[in-house]
Amino acid sequence: MKNIIKSITLLIVMGLSITSCILDDDNLADTFNDGSNFVSFSTLAQNLSAVADDSEYEFPINVELQGPSIDAVNEDLTVTVEPVASATSTAIEGVHYRLDSKTVTINKDQNYIGAIPITVITQGIIAPLQVQLEVSITTTSGNGNTISNSKNTILTFVYQCFADLSGTYLVTNDGCSDFVPFLTTIEARGGDWFVTVGDGGFLGYGCTGNPGLNNAATITELCGEILPTGNLDYGGLGIGNITGGTWDAVNGVLTMDHVQSFTGNWAPSWTSTYTRQ
Numbered sequence: 446m447k448n449i450i451k452s453i454t455l456l457i458v459m460g461l462s463i464t465s466c467i468l469d470d471d472n473l474a475d476t477f478n479d480g481s482n483f484v485s486f487s488t489l490a491q492n493l494s495a496v497a498d499d500s501e502y503e504f505p506i507n508v509e510l511q512g513p514s515i516d517a518v519n520e521d522l523t524v525t526v527e528p529v530a531s532a533t534s535t536a537i538e539g540v541h542y543r544l545d546s547k548t549v550t551i552n553k554d555q556n557y558i559g560a561i562p563i564t565v566i567t568q569g570i571i572a573p574l575q576v577q578l579e580v581s582i583t584t585t586s587g588n589g590n591t592i593s594n595s596k597n598t599i600l601t602f603v604y605q606c607f608a609d610l611s612g613t614y615l616v617t618n619d620g621c622s623d624f625v626p627f628l629t630t631i632e633a634r635g636g637d638w639f640v641t642v643g644d645g646g647f648l649g650y651g652c653t654g655n656p657g658l659n660n661a662a663t664i665t666e667l668c669g670e671i672l673p674t675g676n677l678d679y680g681g682l683g684i685g686n687i688t689g690g691t692w693d694a695v696n697g698v699l700t701m702d703h704v705q706s707f708t709g710n711w712a713p714s715w716t717s718t719y720t721r722q
Contacts, residue, residue, distance in 0.1 A: 482512030484524050484551075484585045485594035487558070492672070494603040494636030494665050495565045497572035501543075502565045502636065506580065506598065508549065510557030510591070521552045523586040526561055529579040529597055536578040541566055541602055565602055573668040574604040603636075606668040608694060610638045612721045618645035620703075620715030621652035628722070631699070637663050643677050644685025644703055645717020653711055660685045664701070666692050671701055683707045688714075697721030 487507035495502040508524050525548045528534060536542055543564040551559035578600045582593040610631045617626050627650055629642040642649070643662020649655055662677040664687065671690030680686050683706035690701035699719040705711055 482510060482515050482518060482591045483594045484508055484522065484582055484591065485511050485596065486580075486582065486598040488598065489596055490599050490601070492601050492603050492637070492665050493563070493565050494605055495567050496607050496636075497567045497570045497574070497604045498607065499568045501567065503562050504565065504635075505560035506563055506600070507558070507560050508551065508582065509559070510551060511594075512591075515557060518557070518591065519553055521550050522557065522591060523548055523550050523584075524559065524561075524582060524593075525584045526580050527583045529581050531579050533577055533579045533599060536576040536600075536602055539566075541570075541576055542578060563600070567604060570604050572604040572606045573670075574602075575667075576602045578602070603665055603667055603672070605636075605666065608666050608668075608692060610666060610692060610699065612697070614699065614719035614721050616642060616646050616650075616717060616719050618647055618652070618703075618715050618717040620645070620647045620712045620717075623651040625651045629719070631719070634663060637665050639663050640719075643687075644679075645701065645715065645719075647703065647705070647712075647715060647717070648679060648684055652715075662687065664690075669694070671699070679707075 487509050493504045506526065510518065510522065527547060528538065528544065543566065545564065546561060549559040549561045551557045579597050580600060581597045585591055585593045611633055613628055613630050615626060616629050618624055624646065627646060631638050631640050640662045642659045644660040648660045649658035660677050660679050664674060665672040669692050671687065671692060673688050675686040677685050685703050685705060688702045688704055690699065692699050697720065701717050703717060704714045
């Protein structure tokens with residue numbers, strides 16, 4: 446990953462100037478100023494996608510130990526989470542979800558990574574629908590050097606209509622004149638869809654001078670609409686982020702709108718079209 450990023454940067458430096466890009470990783474600690482280790486959610490925003498077919502779907506809420514001296518920790522840690530009553534939380538327990546267990550024990554053998562299961566209920570739900578649940582880490586057992594991170598996670602329940610995007614697609618985009626159409630695949634991935642080349646081929650197929658770089662994406666389809674996401678391999682660098690799109694199930698055509706903020710020397714936006722073969 447580091448070598449690939451360096452190669453992208455080098456290509457731009459050789460011919461053109463690079464615009465600055467500052468990354469703000471909200472998944473990290475609030476602060477390390479007290480020297481404490483802390484237990485945090487692995488991500489502070491997560492889509493839980495489920496087809497509204499009266500079934501129940503289970504997803505993990507991942508937690509992990511972070512901090513300046515985690516190598517010195519040897520004891521098991523018990524982590525407890527709780528739903529938060531806030532303006533953000535519109536999901537109703539027993540209607541949209543069940544949280545059968547609110548604790549998990551993490552230990553050194555598991556690299557202090559664990560998951561609390563949450564069940565998404567779809568019975569009686571009419572799609573499309575999105576509701577949210579804010580969850581906090583309330584307690585963490587352990588010595589005085591391990592605390593709970595104060596940042597909560599937001600779970601978005603995405604109730605979908607049935608759709609099948611899986612298959613092989615011919616990909617085009619209008620981001621540059623040198624683009625070369627190619628084939629890629631889309632497959633189901635935990636209620637979402639994994640697109641092997643998710644930026645329409647902008648990064649690695651003729652538009653940036655970086656041949657062969659596949660900017661894979663995980664996308665969420667909601668009754669014909671593609672939800673905005675930065676969940677791409679190079680989304681953290683601002684390359685190929687998806688602002689929206691559509692899925693035409695009749696003709697098997699996926700269309701997505703993309704933006705990039707990595708450099709002013711590339712097109713700032715483009716549209717990709719995936720046609721199922």
